[in-house]
Amino acid sequence: MNLINQMNAAEDYLAKTSQRDLAAGVLKQAAQDLRRFHGRTSAVERELYYDAYSWATSDDCTWPFSFLNVCQLLSREPINLREELLGDLSLGIFSRWARRGSRALRRLSDSLTRRSATDSDESATTPAILMQTSY
16 A cells, blocks of 8 residues: 555656646747747747747636646746746847846845845854753
8 A cells, every 4th residue: 555655646746747847848938939039020930929928928727838827837926927028028138138137136135135034043043052051
């Protein structure tokens, strides 16, 4: 019985991992299509852009890999991800990279802030523990 539970757990893990990988691939392809085919003139390129744009702006969650379901699988906020995907379209290449750099710095700053808050909490409790054990 234990072996069956372990096999089921392994299958569940693989299924969830595969779904996240596929969701990440769908998102990556949509981002590439939005960038690559923005402002193109051929009918095929315009259709590829429109498909990606429609997918990213849709609130339909009936399809397993709809935008909202992909956001949920990847633990991303739909509003922020939409802004990230669609907000860069009107920018030039330099502005796009500057914006990405700004986002990366903001995430790093938030991470360091959380880290320093955790470190200061630990250092505040350490002397009390040391004082109690020194008696």
